[in-house]
Amino acid sequence: MNSLHVLGIFYRNIILIRRSVPKLFALFGFITVELFLWGFITLWVQTLAPGDAGYDFILLILSAFIFWSMFELSQRSFSVSFLEEVWSRNVINLFASPVKMSELVLGFVLVGVAQNLLAFFYITPLAYLLYALNIWNLGLYIIPFFMNVLVFGWVLGMVTIGLVVRFGPSADILAFFIPFLLLPFSAVFYPISIFPPLLQKFTFVLPTRHMFEGMRTAIIEGVIPLDSVFWASTLNLICALLGFLFFYWMLRLARIKGYLSRLVQD
């Protein structure tokens, strides 16, 4: 592993984020607007609930929103780091350089970590100021939860990049809606008991389902749900391995079929 290679990938992306207003808006703006939206919905839901419901809807719904946003951001930042190379027709230069695939992935991961930390430490005080949401009420569960959210975002980022390499630049739209496909089945804003029994079985394989189910248990019961942490982490590791293999396979296929050149021609 050559640290200069990783630094090169990181530096290239950080420069862009630092001086691009649209990119800064994508990092801080969307999440702010969404916080308002979900905050008002939650306040309204709170007024509809019977007084003895006993649930802290602010904590339940807004925590879910914040961590789902972190997941989306993790996937998007990873994917967009690669798409920047496609959009600027720099893919050939990148793949003709001595950078290893693992260094490329690590560089994108570091870009993702930087963006996620910035967004997290921006949105959590804002949510506290606006809605008195104290995300730290999740206790120690916040650590495995945050880690799992980031890792699964990177996994989907690798899948997204693999699909862009395979199907060409027009597949870049996937970077922005793949997480949305998982949203209804990840039990982010409602418990899995809402799902029909068959869907409950199918969704078991989704790490996000266990992460968010675990979040609710941590909030409602005040304990760290070890089974959720176990399943989320185990499934995440399996997905990470499969995601990396998929990414590797797509790049290998691209070299055999000549798809990399197509990424600068389409």
Next chain:
Amino acid sequence: MTAILRVRNLTKLYNNFTAVNGISFEIREGEVVSLLGPNGAGKTTTIQMLLTLIAPTKGDIEIFGKNLEDHREELLSITNFTAPYSLLPYNLTPKEGLTVFSLLYGVRDYKEKVKFLLDEFDLAGLVNKKIGQLSSGEQMRLGIAKAFVNNPKLLLLDEPTASADPSIARELRAKILRLMQESGGAVLWTSHNMREIETVSDRIIFLSRGQIVADDTPQNLKKRFGQEDLEEIFITIAREPLSKSL
């Protein structure tokens, strides 16, 4: 002289189409070899196989005696290239672009290297402009500067002066040759500018329909084809059936 690049029986098939058909050649230390051929002859496919962007169907590529597939990172760190289809990121400045590529090529003293290249290729006055705002000639100069970030031992140039006016092109050719002479490396050069090819080449490899149809010095090629002009040789080779050239 040591062989820097050795290509043996290199073949690339896409389903039923043969893009490159069993080509073999060597480039030795200090040599400038031009790869010529009509559009679709397999030049770019060959260069992209040398850069590991395309996997060969058959054959071997060795750089300094080491197999490219087995020593990819090591060998790409002493190789570089520039091509008009591969631009540097339009949203970076030239200084940032060169810094990024110096890091990607593992150059430890990248700050000094970037400063040297900006001065050497007359890019120092453009440091505050984004690459996308540069003229095509300036972008081309930057692409060539990028190709020198790692002092390559093997330099692959795909139409390096295509966007330059004759005066700048001459200056750039001289610069490329001087820098490569200093590093003792070798160059594989493609261009459709026959005067340029004649000026820079120690040897010329002609490709037609994926096969090498001639590999000789410019003088010997002129004798063999009975032509004084490389362009006429090019046209003759491009038009004639493979069996005749071989």
